[in-house]
Amino acid sequence: MSILWIQNGRVIDPANNRDAVGDIYAVDGKIVDHLTPDQQQQAQVINAAGLVVCPGLVDVHVHLREPGQTHKEDIRSGSRAAAAGGFTTIVCMPNTSPVADNSGTIERIRNSAKVNSIVHLYPTGTLTVGMNGEALAPIGSLKQAKVVAVTDDGKCVQNNELMRRAVEYSHMLGLVVMDHCQDATLTKGASMNEGEWSMRLGLTGWPAAAEDIIIARNIVLSETTGAHIHMQHVSTKGGVELIREAKKRGVRVSGEAMPHHAYFTDEACKDYNTNFKMNPPLRTAEDREAVIEGVIDGALEIIATDHAPHTDYEKDCEFDKAPFGVIGMETALATCLEVWLHSNRLDLPTLLQRLTEQPAKLLGLPAGTLSTGAVADICIFDPNERWTVDPMKFQSKSINCPWNGLTLRGRVKHTICAGRPIWDGERILEADA
Amino acid sequence: MSTPTTWRYKDLTSIERLTREEIETVHHYAAQFKKSLDRSQKKLPTLRGKTVINLFIEPSTRTRVAFEIAAKRLSADVTTIEEAASSLVKGESLRDTAEVIQALNADLIVIRHRSAGSADYLGKLLDIPVINAGDGAHEHPTQALLDTFTMKERLGSLEGRKVVILGDILFSRVARSNIWALKKLGAHVTLCGPATLVPEGFRSMGCEINYNLRAALADADVVMLLRIQHERQASTHFPSVGEYKALYSLNEERASWLKPNAIIMHPGPVNRGVEIDSALADSPQSVILEQVTNGIVTRMATLFLCLTKANELRNAQAAPQQ
Numbered sequence: 001m002s003i004l005w006i007q008n009g010r011v012i013d014p015a016n017n018r019d020a021v022g023d024i025y026a027v028d029g030k031i032v033d034h035l036t037p038d039q040q041q042q043a044q045v046i047n048a049a050g051l052v053v054c055p056g057l058v059d060v061h062v063h064l065r066e067p068g069q070t071h072k073e074d075i076r077s078g079s080r081a082a083a084a085g086g087f088t089t090i091v092c093m094p095n096t097s098p099v100a101d102n103s104g105t106i107e108r109i110r111n112s113a114k115v116n117s118i119v120h121l122y123p124t125g126t127l128t129v130g131m132n133g134e135a136l137a138p139i140g141s142l143k144q145a146k147v148v149a150v151t152d153d154g155k156c157v158q159n160n161e162l163m164r165r166a167v168e169y170s171h172m173l174g175l176v177v178m179d180h181c182q183d184a185t186l187t188k189g190a191s192m193n194e195g196e197w198s199m200r201l202g203l204t205g206w207p208a209a210a211e212d213i214i215i216a217r218n219i220v221l222s223e224t225t226g227a228h229i230h231m232q233h234v235s236t237k238g239g240v241e242l243i244r245e246a247k248k249r250g251v252r253v254s255g256e257a258m259p260h261h262a263y264f265t266d267e268a269c270k271d272y273n274t275n276f277k278m279n280p281p282l283r284t285a286e287d288r289e290a291v292i293e294g295v296i297d298g299a300l301e302i303i304a305t306d307h308a309p310h311t312d313y314e315k316d317c318e319f320d321k322a323p324f325g326v327i328g329m330e331t332a333l334a335t336c337l338e339v340w341l342h343s344n345r346l347d348l349p350t351l352l353q354r355l356t357e358q359p360a361k362l363l364g365l366p367a368g369t370l371s372t373g374a375v376a377d378i379c380i381f382d383p384n385e386r387w388t389v390d391p392m393k394f395q396s397k398s399i400n401c402p403w404n405g406l407t408l409r410g411r412v413k414h415t416i417c418a419g420r421p422i423w424d425g426e427r428i429l430e431a432d433a
Numbered sequence: 434m435s436t437p438t439t440w441r442y443k444d445l446t447s448i449e450r451l452t453r454e455e456i457e458t459v460h461h462y463a464a465q466f467k468k469s470l471d472r473s474q475k476k477l478p479t480l481r482g483k484t485v486i487n488l489f490i491e492p493s494t495r496t497r498v499a500f501e502i503a504a505k506r507l508s509a510d511v512t513t514i515e516e517a518a519s520s521l522v523k524g525e526s527l528r529d530t531a532e533v534i535q536a537l538n539a540d541l542i543v544i545r546h547r548s549a550g551s552a553d554y555l556g557k558l559l560d561i562p563v564i565n566a567g568d569g570a571h572e573h574p575t576q577a578l579l580d581t582f583t584m585k586e587r588l589g590s591l592e593g594r595k596v597v598i599l600g601d602i603l604f605s606r607v608a609r610s611n612i613w614a615l616k617k618l619g620a621h622v623t624l625c626g627p628a629t630l631v632p633e634g635f636r637s638m639g640c641e642i643n644y645n646l647r648a649a650l651a652d653a654d655v656v657m658l659l660r661i662q663h664e665r666q667a668s669t670h671f672p673s674v675g676e677y678k679a680l681y682s683l684n685e686e687r688a689s690w691l692k693p694n695a696i697i698m699h700p701g702p703v704n705r706g707v708e709i710d711s712a713l714a715d716s717p718q719s720v721i722l723e724q725v726t727n728g729i730v731t732r733m734a735t736l737f738l739c740l741t742k743a744n745e746l747r748n749a750q751a752a753p754q755q
Binding site: 195196199200201202203204271272313316317318319320321 | 449526527528546548549550551553554568569570571572603606609632634635637638
C-alpha cells in the first residue's frame with residue numbers, strides 16, 4: 001500500500017472551487033479525504049508549507065517524436081520533461097514517422113508508453129491519411145485504438161469539403177477535432193510573422209490572416225455540423241476575437257493559448273535566433289495582448305505548450321531553413337505565472353484551471369482534479385522561487401528553448417503521478433530507485 | 434577629406450547597424466582608393482599575405498567579380514567558392530562549410546546567400562571577419578555603400594535630397610540597405626511601385642510611400658530602379674511584365690518629371706525595356722556603369738576596414754593587460 005500525506009500547502013483545485021491551506025492524502029494512487037491513524041503512521045509525508053498544491057497539469061498538445069524521430073525526443077524523455085514541468089497527463093500529436101494514421105501505430109505508441117512513460121500519456125490520431133489532406137484517416141479504427149482526439153497538427157486540411165466530412169465523422173464518434181489553423185496558400189516560404197520585423201529582416205512573412213481565415217472556416221463548420229472543433233495554438237488577435245464571438249453565439253469551439261505566444265513578440269526574431277522560430281509564429285504586441293486577454297476571459301480556455309523538440313544541429317542553421325518549433329513543458333508553469341499571475345492579470349485558481357480542469361474536460365480525460373476518488377496526480381510548486389532557465393539541465397532530449405538564460409519565477413517542487421512521486425524539484429524519481 | 438576613421442565591428446553584415454560616421458569612413462577610403470584606379474600600376478600592397486574567400490551560394494556577376502578585383506587590387510589572395518562547386522551540394526551545413534574555410538586559414542569571408550540573416554549567422558560563428566554580399570531579402574550593405582558613394586560624387590551632400598526607389602521593394606535587399614544608408618545620410622526616401630511589392634510596413638523605416646509614379650518622381654534628385662525579380666514573384670504580385678511597364682517603367686517622358694540634373698541608378702542586372710527604356714539606361718543621366726566601377730573601390734574600402742580592424746581586435750586581445 002502506498003500512502004502519501006501532503007501537509008499544509010495552499011491547495012488549489014479549480015474543479016472543486018477549492019483554495020485553502022490544507023492537506024491532501026493519497027492511498028494506492030487515489031485521492032482520499034482522510035487517513036486513518038494507522039495510515040498516518042505509514043504515510044510518506046511531503047511538507048508543502050508555503051507551496052501551492054494543485055492537480056497535476058494537463059498538456060493537450062505535445063510532440064514526443066516517437067516513433068521515427070527519437071533523436072529529438074522519445075516517450076521516455078518526453079514524459080520526464082513533462083514530470084519536471086509539473087505535468088502528469090500529456091496528449092501527443094500524431095505527426096510522427098510514420099504518422100499515426102492507423103491503429104497499428106497508435107498501438108505502438110501506447111505500448112511504448114506503458115513501458116517508458118512516467119506520466120499518463122494519451123495519443124491522438126490523424127484526420128487524414130498520411131496527413132496529406134486528401135482522404136479521411138480510419139477515424140473509427142483510431143477511436144477503437146483509443147485515441148482521445150484527431151488532428152493533422154503541423155498541417156491543416158486545406159480542402160473545405162474534406163474538413164467538413166472529417167468533422168462530421170469525428171462528431172459521430174464523439175471525438176474532438178483539434179485543428180492547426182493555417183491557410184497554406186498564404187504562408188508559402190514564410191518563416192516569421194508578417195509585419196514590421198519580417199520586413200526589416202527580409203524574411204517572408206506569415207500573415208495573421210492565414211490563421212484567422214481557417215479559424216473562421218472552422219467556426220462555420222462547427223456551427224453547421226454541431227461538432228466540437230478545438231483551435232490549436234491561437235496566436236492572433238483576430239483569431240481570439242473570432243472564437244470569443246462564436247462562443248457567445250453558442251458555437252461549440254474552443255481555443256488554446258501557448259506560453260510562448262503570451263510571452264514573446266516577433267521582435268524576438270531580430271537576431272535570427274532559430275529558437276524563436278515556431279508555427280504559428282510569434283506575433284505582434286497587439287496579438288500577444290489578445291492571447292493574454294483571451295486566457296483571462298476564457299475565449300482561450302486552455303493553455304498547452306506545443307512542446308516541439310528539435311536537435312541543436314537541426315536548429316543551428318539559416319533562419320529560413322530551420323524547423324519550426326520550441327520545447328516548453330519544463331518552462332510552461334513559470335512562464336504562465338510570469339505572464340498572468342505576477343503581472344496581476346489573473347488569479348492563481350483561474351490560471352490553474354486553464355492548465356488542469358479545462359484541458360482534461362476538453363478531451364474527457366480522468367485528470368485535472370483533486371476530487372476524492374480521483375487519480376492522485378498532483379503538482380506542488382513554489383510560485384515565487386526564481387530560477388534561471390538552463391536547457392542543458394532539462395529532461396527533454398532537445399534544448400530549443402526560447403527562454404534560455406532568462407530568470408523566471410515559479411518552480412515545480414514535486415510532481416506526483418497516480419500517487420507516486422516522480423519529480424522532487426531536482427531530479428526524476430525512477431520507480432525502482 | 435579628413436574624415437576620422439570610425440569602425441567598430443569585425444564584420445560588415447548590415448547597414449542598419451552602422452553609424453553615419455562609419456558609412457562616411459567607407460566613403461572616405463573608397464575615394465582614396467579611387468585615385469589609384471587611374472594609375473598604370475593599380476595594385477596596392479595593403480592586404481599582402483591575406484586570404485579572402487568569396488563564398489557565393491547564389492549566382493552573381495558584378496558583386497562577385499567586384500569583390501575579387503577589390504581583393505586583388507589590395508594584393509590579397511582570393512578564392513571564390515560557388516554553390517555548385519562546394520560541399521553544400523553534398524549536404525554539408527553552412528556552419529561546417531564556413532568553419533572549414535576558417536580552418537583553411539582564410540582571413541575574411543565574403544558571403545552571398547539566399548537566406549536572410551546568413552551573414553549575421555556566420556559573423557557570430559567565426560573569428561574572422563564576414564562581409565555580407567547579399568543575404569536573401571535582408572541587406573546588401575556594400576551595394577548601398579557604393580550607391581550612396583556614387584550619389585555623393587554626382588550630387589555632393591545627400592542631406593535633404595529626395596531619392597525615389599522604384600520597383601520591387603518587398604524582395605529587395607538593395608532597397609533595405611539603401612533606405613538605412615540614405616536615412617542615416619539625411620536624405621528623404623520615397624518608395625514607389627505596385628502595392629503588392631511596396632508594403633506599408635516600410636513607413637516604419639521612415640520612408641514615404643507613393644503608388645503614383647508621377648507624384649513620386651516629382652522633384653526627385655535620384656531615382657533608383659530595382660530589378661523586377663520574375664523568379665521570386667510567381668504570378669501573384671503583379672499581373673504581367675506588360676502591365677508593370679505600363680505603370681512603372683521609366684521612359685523619357687517620365688524621366689522629365691525628375692529634377693533636371695537628377696540621376697538614374699540601377700543595381701543591375703537591368704531588364705532593358707522593363708524597368709527602364711534602353712536608351713535611357715545609356716543616357717548621361719544614367720550612372721549605372723559608374724555604380725559598377727565604384728563597386729570596386731567601395732569593396733576595397735570595406736575589405737581594408739574589416740581586415741585591419743580585425744587585426745586591431747586580435748592585437749588588443751593578445752596585448753598584456755596594463
